[in-house]
Amino acid sequence: MIFRQLFERESSTYTYLLGDANSGEALIIDPVAGQEPQYLTLLQQLGLKLCLAVDTHVHADHVTALGSLRELTGCESLMGAQSDVPCVSRSFADGECLQVGAIALTAMHTPGHTDDSYCFYWKDEAQGVLFSGDTLLIRGTGRTDFQNGDAIEQYQSLQTLLALPESTLVYPGHDYKGWSMSTIGEEKRFNPRLQVSNQEEYKALMAGLKLPNPQQMDVAVPANRRCGQA
Numbered sequence: 538m539i540f541r542q543l544f545e546r547e548s549s550t551y552t553y554l555l556g557d558a559n560s561g562e563a564l565i566i567d568p569v570a571g572q573e574p575q576y577l578t579l580l581q582q583l584g585l586k587l588c589l590a591v592d593t594h595v596h597a598d599h600v601t602a603l604g605s606l607r608e609l610t611g612c613e614s615l616m617g618a619q620s621d622v623p624c625v626s627r628s629f630a631d632g633e634c635l636q637v638g639a640i641a642l643t644a645m646h647t648p649g650h651t652d653d654s655y656c657f658y659w660k661d662e663a664q665g666v667l668f669s670g671d672t673l674l675i676r677g678t679g680r681t682d683f684q685n686g687d688a689i690e691q692y693q694s695l696q697t698l699l700a701l702p703e704s705t706l707v708y709p710g711h712d713y714k715g716w717s718m719s720t721i722g723e724e725k726r727f728n729p730r731l732q733v734s735n736q737e738e739y740k741a742l743m744a745g746l747k748l749p750n751p752q753q754m755d756v757a758v759p760a761n762r763r764c765g766q767a
Contacts, residue, residue, distance in 0.1 A: 538640055538661075539583055542708065542717060543576075545569040548599035548753070549711045552576075553668055555659075556585040557638025564589035564637045566657065566668055567710055568602035570765045573609060576602070580610075587612040588637045591629075593670030593710055594654040595620050595761045597684060598751040604764030614764055617646065619653035624764035629655075647672040647698065649691020650679030656698065658705075665705040667721070673698050674709045675716045678730045681743050683750070684758070688743040692736040699725055 539556035548569065554576070556563035563585040568576060580587055587610040590603050594617070603614040604624060613626035615635065620628070629635060631646035635657070642657040650671045657668040671679035672694055681688040703722030724731060733739045751757070760766075 539563070539585065541579060541583075543572070543579075545572055545599065548751075549713050550596075550599050551708065551710055551712065551717075553708060554579060554585075555637070555640055555642075556583060557640050560638030561586050562588045562637035562640075564591060564635065564640070564642075565606070566591050567593055567596070567670070568606055570600040570602045570605060573602055573605055576606065577609065586610070589613050589615060589635060591615045591635065591657075592620075592761070593617075593656065593668070594651045595622065595684065595758060597754040597758050598711075599753060600757050600760045601765040604766035607764070617644065617653050617655045619646065619648070621653075622762050622764065624762070624766070642668075645697065647691075647694035649681055649687055649689075649694045650684075652685035652687070652690075654679070654694070658701070665702055667698065667701060667705050667707050668710075669698065669707050670710040673707060673724060673728075675707070675712050675714070675719045676724070676728050678728075678743075679710075680746065680748055682746075682748065683754075688740040689736050691743070692733075692739040695731065699731070 541554040543552040553566040590606045607614045616625045618628040633644045635642045645656045659666045705721040707719040
């Protein structure tokens, strides 16, 4: 598998490009508007054709490039069924397989940060990889105080993720400290938001965060319901 982790500094967003070397097919997770030239250059240099562009949820902190990439490359644009976004080529559901070449990602509906949040899980014979979106971050978790977020639902979603093998690599949707990856085992041991006994403790912890709204929220959410296009 060809794999690249890309970083957009303004919103601290990670975008992931996965390509199958044999077929030349590729998919991209959480692309950011304005970064299209970088994506297109990389695809060309690696000899890949973009087939799928996927968002983990309707973002509030940046505008998606789903729509523009579909126009530029002819790829399909996808979001989870719970997003109820009419601009995408098609939606996917919990447990569905998203495939390009020999790469098969399993979509996992993990509500809590938003009601439409998804993670994607990939595994070969030796290693599992979780693209955790905004559900599980490195030493943190996604906030739950807008877009139909729910701390109890997120706690339950996190239990599903934490049941994966501890060696599973974790690639989050954001990081604000410069960390690029983790593992399920590390997060179990060292993530301060996971050191709670039950869902009520987690709910109280999340309620006490009192975070400001993302700076781009009023622009990003309606734009992303149009796949980032006017």
